[in-house]
Amino acid sequence: xxxxxxxxxxxxxxxxxxxxxxxxxxxxxxxxxxxxxxxxxxxxxxxxxxxxxxxxxxxxxxxxxxxxxxxxxxxxxxxxxxxxxxxxxxxxxxxxxxxxxxxxxxxxxxxxxxxxxxxxxxxxxxxxxxxxxxxxxxxxxxxxxxxxxxxxxxxxxxxxxxxxxxxxxxxxxxxxxxxxxxxxxxxxxxxxxxxxxxxxxxxxxxxxxxxxxxxxxxxxxxxxxxxxxxxxxxxxxxxxxxxxxxxxxxxxxxxxxxxxxxxxxxxxxxxxxxxxxxxxxxxxxxxxxxxxxxxxxxxxxxxxxxxxxxxxxxxxxxxxxxxxxxxxxxxxxxxxxxxxxxxxxxxxxxxxxxxxxxxxxxxxxxxxxxxxxxxxxxxxxxxxxxxxxxxxxxxxxxxxxxxxxxxxxxx
Amino acid sequence: xxxxxxxxxxxxxxxxxxxxxxxxxxxxxxxxxxxxxxxxxxxxxxxxxxxxxxxxxxxxxxxxxxxxxxxxxxxxxxxxxxxxxxxxxxxxxxxxxxxxxxxxxxxxxxxxxxxxxxxxxxxxxxxxxxxxxxxxxxxxxxxxxxxxxxxxxxxxxxxxxxxxxxxxxxxxxxxxxxxxxxxxxxxxxxxxxxxxxxxxxxxxxxxxxxxxxxxxxxxxxxxxxxxxxxxxxxxxxxxxxxxxxxxxxxxxxxxxxxxxxxxxxxxxxxxxxxxxxxxxxxxxxxxxxxxxxxxxxxxxxxxxxxxxxxxxxxxxxxxxxxxxxxxxxxxxxxxxxxxxxxxxxxxxxxxxxxxxxxxxxxxxxxxxxxxxxxxxxxxxxxxxxxxxxxxxxxxxxxxxxxxxxxxxxxx
Numbered sequence: 001x002x003x004x005x006x007x008x009x010x011x012x013x014x015x016x017x018x019x020x021x022x023x024x025x026x027x028x029x030x031x032x033x034x035x036x037x038x039x040x041x042x043x044x045x046x047x048x049x050x051x052x053x054x055x056x057x058x059x060x061x062x063x064x065x066x067x068x069x070x071x072x073x074x075x076x077x078x079x080x081x082x083x084x085x086x087x088x089x090x091x092x093x094x095x096x097x098x099x100x101x102x103x104x105x106x107x108x109x110x111x112x113x114x115x116x117x118x119x120x121x122x123x124x125x126x127x128x129x130x131x132x133x134x135x136x137x138x139x140x141x142x143x144x145x146x147x148x149x150x151x152x153x154x155x156x157x158x159x160x161x162x163x164x165x166x167x168x169x170x171x172x173x174x175x176x177x178x179x180x181x182x183x184x185x186x187x188x189x190x191x192x193x194x195x196x197x198x199x200x201x202x203x204x205x206x207x208x209x210x211x212x213x214x215x216x217x218x219x220x221x222x223x224x225x226x227x228x229x230x231x232x233x234x235x236x237x238x239x240x241x242x243x244x245x246x247x248x249x250x251x252x253x254x255x256x257x258x259x260x261x262x263x264x265x266x267x268x269x270x271x272x273x274x275x276x277x278x279x280x281x282x283x284x285x286x287x288x289x290x291x292x293x294x295x296x297x298x299x300x301x302x303x304x305x306x307x308x309x310x311x312x313x314x315x316x317x318x319x320x321x322x323x324x325x326x327x328x329x330x331x332x333x334x335x336x337x338x339x340x341x342x343x344x345x346x347x348x349x350x351x352x353x354x355x356x357x358x359x360x361x362x363x364x365x366x367x368x369x370x371x372x373x374x375x376x377x378x379x380x381x382x383x384x385x386x387x388x389x390x391x392x393x394x395x396x397x398x399x400x401x402x403x404x405x406x407x408x409x410x411x
Numbered sequence: 412x413x414x415x416x417x418x419x420x421x422x423x424x425x426x427x428x429x430x431x432x433x434x435x436x437x438x439x440x441x442x443x444x445x446x447x448x449x450x451x452x453x454x455x456x457x458x459x460x461x462x463x464x465x466x467x468x469x470x471x472x473x474x475x476x477x478x479x480x481x482x483x484x485x486x487x488x489x490x491x492x493x494x495x496x497x498x499x500x501x502x503x504x505x506x507x508x509x510x511x512x513x514x515x516x517x518x519x520x521x522x523x524x525x526x527x528x529x530x531x532x533x534x535x536x537x538x539x540x541x542x543x544x545x546x547x548x549x550x551x552x553x554x555x556x557x558x559x560x561x562x563x564x565x566x567x568x569x570x571x572x573x574x575x576x577x578x579x580x581x582x583x584x585x586x587x588x589x590x591x592x593x594x595x596x597x598x599x600x601x602x603x604x605x606x607x608x609x610x611x612x613x614x615x616x617x618x619x620x621x622x623x624x625x626x627x628x629x630x631x632x633x634x635x636x637x638x639x640x641x642x643x644x645x646x647x648x649x650x651x652x653x654x655x656x657x658x659x660x661x662x663x664x665x666x667x668x669x670x671x672x673x674x675x676x677x678x679x680x681x682x683x684x685x686x687x688x689x690x691x692x693x694x695x696x697x698x699x700x701x702x703x704x705x706x707x708x709x710x711x712x713x714x715x716x717x718x719x720x721x722x723x724x725x726x727x728x729x730x731x732x733x734x735x736x737x738x739x740x741x742x743x744x745x746x747x748x749x750x751x752x753x754x755x756x757x758x759x760x761x762x763x764x765x766x767x768x769x770x771x772x773x774x775x776x777x778x779x780x781x782x783x784x785x786x787x788x789x790x791x792x793x794x795x796x797x798x799x800x801x802x803x804x805x806x807x808x809x810x811x812x813x814x815x816x817x818x819x820x821x822x
Contacts, residue, residue, distance in 0.1 A: 006620060007533070007681040010685055061468040061472040062472075069666060107517070107701075138694075142695050145695060209417060238414055255479045255481055255699060257699045273423045286517045287549060287668070288666060
């Protein structure tokens with residue numbers, strides 16, 4: 001008898017690779033460019049790697065004493081310790097009080113997987129998660145799959161062309177008590193301490209549980225300490241929270257998926273209990289996380305000289321990126337493009353909003369082959385000396401052509 | 412008001428580190444030894460690393476063109492391809508027919524996580540999993556957490572001191588139609604082809620879905636091709652299955668957690684559909700799996716000369732291990748230890764049953780400080796020139812002392 005396949009009823013899944021990247025790849029136009037890469041690019045358009053990483057990998061490869069034995073259930077302890085000190089500061093009161101800990105995680109979604117599993121099991125009354133729009137595609141399914149209801153929110157006010165804290169405060173005010181808020185890229189948010197204080201008071205009142213995401217500490221200001229100031233402020237204000245700390249992007253080892261799920265609690269006793277449960281989940285997920293990437297990072301963070309080299313490389317990335325933003329703004333000014341373009345330089349971080357409307361974005365993609373997501377948020381490290389003129393001229397065209405006619409492209 | 416912890420109700424979890432290892436660590440006795448390590452040890456008692464691994468890591472570290480860009484959703488394609496060719500043979504009919512594929516996985520549990528998620532979603536009528544006893548602790552919770560009912564089974568017949576296929580066949584006969592069977596270390600099982608054929612006919616009749624586990628291809632016979640012969644036989648017999656293929660142990664990079672979930676289907680059409688769904692699950696689990704380990708392995712597998720060096724290193728491991736088994740048997744014979752010890756050399760693989768009863772094992776642990784799990788399965792690479800005399804003399808004592816008095820230790 002002919003055998004029937006076990007998989008007969010499995011349908012083809014929609015490709016997750018965004019339609020944008022797919023269209024870009026299929027586009028035969030010579031001028032095409034993609035401005036939504038997640039990795040940070042160097043001046044030549046190649047993925048950036050901190051130079052000290054290559055040096056240390058070579059040292060590790062030459063170390064005759066290296067063996068590759070299994071790590072502890074929690075992961076590589078020295079790596080976790082060094083990462084937490086980077087995040088909270090070596091002299092953080094919470095670290096001294098032993099109420100900050102972490103589990104070594106894998107991939108850009110690993111910390112969310114682990115945290116979501118914990119919350120599903122141990123905070124059963126809290127099944128609502130809010131995620132920033134630009135992160136929903138990546139982290140949303142993790143929570144959805146575990147039965148959470150996922151809502152999205154945005155900080156960006158497209159009219160005022162700036163981050164508006166009140167949008168988030170209003171979302172929180174209407175959220176269910178005890179909801180989980182995934183809050184990404186806090187260092188990019190450019191809010192004052194008093195604005196944060198206002199937010200915190202809403203969070204405390206509504207018992208919001210923050211699940212921070214620090215995807216690239218140091219890429220906002222060029223200084224890792226400066227970038228985690230707000231997170232440290234949450235610690236001193238008595239918040240308990242989770243934080244997904246990625247160490248792939250800011251070292252330039254994107255494909256190593258190196259991270260830590262950091263846990264802050266009110267006391268060491270709670271921390272020990274939480275971590276003991278998390279080890280079980282971590283074993284189920286990836287018994288034995290890969291350690292070559294973490295070895296590189298630990299070697300760098302544990303040596304003041306190497307850490308200095310790394311910080312210098314971060315600073316240069318941010319300086320270059322700010323320079324590119326300045327140049328984009330200046331070129332638009334010289335072209336006489338209508339509108340203020342200050343929002344470009346006002347925003348921190350590698351990924352910022354261009355502040356274009358949907359007609360303008362559609363024009364750039366369809367007519368100029370410049371691939372930009374529909375939220376208008378681009379990776380500014382994708383802009384370089386070779387493409388800046390084409391990009392700014394195209395933006396200028398898009399703005400001029402769409403002025404007065406909001407619908408000319410919607411035929 | 413004093414704040415209450417969000418984590419107030421979280422209890423301390425039981426440590427997963429086995430009681431055996433914990434007792435071993437706490438034991439102050441000078442002679443203590445632990446014979447249940449998962450990693451393969453070299454003659455000096457250190458974790459074994461294939462020498463070619465260190466050479467290639469050095470080459471990778473010196474490669475100026477290396478960048479660390481994100482991999483595809485499926486993982487590192489060249490690594491998956493090389494791993495599947497190692498598993499199924501480069502000229503496998505199924506590979507030629509494009510009905511074998513895989514997803515790059517992370518850690519020793521990654522492939523089971525991914526496979527279980529797929530089965531939970533796409534084979535909803537099949538919620539029963541059977542796992543071999545010695546693997547249940549590691550892989551069982553993965554399935555349990557997703558709502559599967561997990562049963563355990565064993566092949567080992569402690570009376571006959573050999574693997575008994577009929578035990579498994581009987582378990583399958585009584586299992587629910589369409590149950591999933593996690594079948595580990597098939598190369599160690601030492602069954603004839605006709606025995607496998609008998610098993611296959613039961614499996615087909617009961618529509619059993621096999622989820623193989625190949626944790627260390629090459630460690631049974633010293634030849635990776637020989638070790639996957641049975642798996643290839645399943646392919647030719649028209650089975651569809653999943654296989655967790657680990658490439659950490661047989662390269663000696665235990666802490667890299669490198670693996671592939673291999674998928675065999677009846678046609679390319681089904682394969683494409685299954686893989687398209689799996690990418691979604693893989694993105695949720697670990698968007699962007701670490702690639703330094705896979706790079707090492709791919710470089711080795713894709714070069715005939717380096718692959719030759721690697722295979723030679725595997726062969727030496729297995730030869731040393733067989734020699735140790737022979738020596739253990741010979742020393743027991745010279746000591747006049749009652750009983751036949753042929754089962755020690757009859758078993759393949761690094762981990763084999765000593766064939767001792769629970770009193771004898773208890774005597775070894777409590778009186779001789781030799782830590783062995785209660786199933787009597789030890790890692791034979793832990794036995795070396797320094798400890799073999801103590802071990803065999805202790806086994807001899809244990810056997811002599813427990814003869815005729817089954818209960819003398821149970822006071």
